[in-house]
Amino acid sequence: MTSHKRPRQVTLSSEETHSDDPLDDTDSEWERITEDPVKRVAFERKCIEDELTDQKRVILLQENPSRRSHCRFWDCVPRKLNGEPNIKSAFRFNVKDLSGRYYEPNKYYHVSCMEQIFPDLSSLVEREVLHMEGGVTQLTSACWQISQFHNAIEDWFRFKGRTFEVDIYDRFRRAHAKWDRKDSTVEINHQLGDHEGSRQDCEKCEEVPDEPLRKDYFPEEPRSSLLSEVLASVVGVGHLDGLDGDSNARRCKKIRRS
Numbered sequence: 212m213t214s215h216k217r218p219r220q221v222t223l224s225s226e227e228t229h230s231d232d233p234l235d236d237t238d239s240e241w242e243r244i245t246e247d248p249v250k251r252v253a254f255e256r257k258c259i260e261d262e263l264t265d266q267k268r269v270i271l272l273q274e275n276p277s278r279r280s281h282c283r284f285w286d287c288v289p290r291k292l293n294g295e296p297n298i299k300s301a302f303r304f305n306v307k308d309l310s311g312r313y314y315e316p317n318k319y320y321h322v323s324c325m326e327q328i329f330p331d332l333s334s335l336v337e338r339e340v341l342h343m344e345g346g347v348t349q350l351t352s353a354c355w356q357i358s359q360f361h362n363a364i365e366d367w368f369r370f371k372g373r374t375f376e377v378d379i380y381d382r383f384r385r386a387h388a389k390w391d392r393k394d395s396t397v398e399i400n401h402q403l404g405d406h407e408g409s410r411q412d413c414e415k416c417e418e419v420p421d422e423p424l425r426k427d428y429f430p431e432e433p434r435s436s437l438l439s440e441v442l443a444s445v446v447g448v449g450h451l452d453g454l455d456g457d458s459n460a461r462r463c464k465k466i467r468r469s
C-alpha cells in the first residue's frame with residue numbers, strides 16, 4: 212500500500228527518517244486504520260475520491276483483455292482466495308488518468324472490489340465520474356475494435372443503477388431477429404416473384420406475424436441491480452470475479468454483445 216497517501220504527516224526522528232515502510236511506523240492513527248477493516252475501506256474510498264477530484268481521473272468499466280492487471284484494493288477478496296492479485300474476470304474497472312500528467316495512468320480494480328469501496332456505484336454514474344469505456348480502439352494498423360457493451364449494461368448506466376434482466380434482452384433480440392429474417396424473405400419473394408400490388412394485400416405471399424414489440428417483453432420499469440451481477444449474467448457465470456469458485460468460467464464463454 213505504499214502508493215497510498217498517509218493519513219497525516221508525522222515528524223520523524225533522525226533514526227526513523229530512512230524508513231518508508233508504513234508497517235515500521237508507530238503512528239497510532241495509521242495503525243488504527245490498518246487494523247480496522249471498516250476504516251481501511253473508508254481510507255481506500257478517500258484515496259479514490261481524491262484521485263477523482265484532484266487528479267480528475269475517471270472510473271472506466273472495461274472489458275479485461277488479459278489476466279495481467281492487478282487489483283489495487285487492500286482487502287481484495289479474490290486475492291485472499293487465490294493468493295494472487297491478478298484480475299481474471301471478463302470485466303474490470305480502471306481508475307484512469309486521461310490527462311497524461313501522471314506516471315501511473317491506469318489503476319485497476321475488480322468490479323466487486325469497487326462495489327465494496329463504493330456500495331452505491333450509481334451515485335458515481337450520477338456524478339459523471341463512472342463510465343463505460345467507449346469509442347474506437349486501434350489494435351493494429353489494419354484492425355479496429357469498436358467497444359460495445361450488452362444493452363443490459365448500457366441501460367444500467369443510462370438508468371443509473373437500474374436495468375432489466377439480461378435474459379429479457381436476449382429473448383427479445385432473438386425474437387426480433389427471427390421476425391426480421393422472415394419479413395425480409397417474404398418481401399424479397401414478393402418483389403422477385405412479380406406479385407401484383409402491395410405486399411399487404413398480396414394473396415401469393417404468406418402472412419408474416421406482427422413485429423415483436425419491446426413492451427411485450429420488457430416490464431415497464433427497470434429494477435435496481437448490482438453492476439457485478441449484471442456483468443456476471445452477461446458473461447454467463449455465477450459470480451463475475453469467481454467468488455463462487457468458478458474462476459475459469461470466463462474463458463469458456465463468449466461475451467454476449469447486444
Ligand SMILES: [Zn+2]
Binds near residue numbers: 282284289321
Ligand atoms: Zn480485487
Ligand SMILES: [Zn+2]
Binds near residue numbers: 413415416
Ligand atoms: Zn406477394
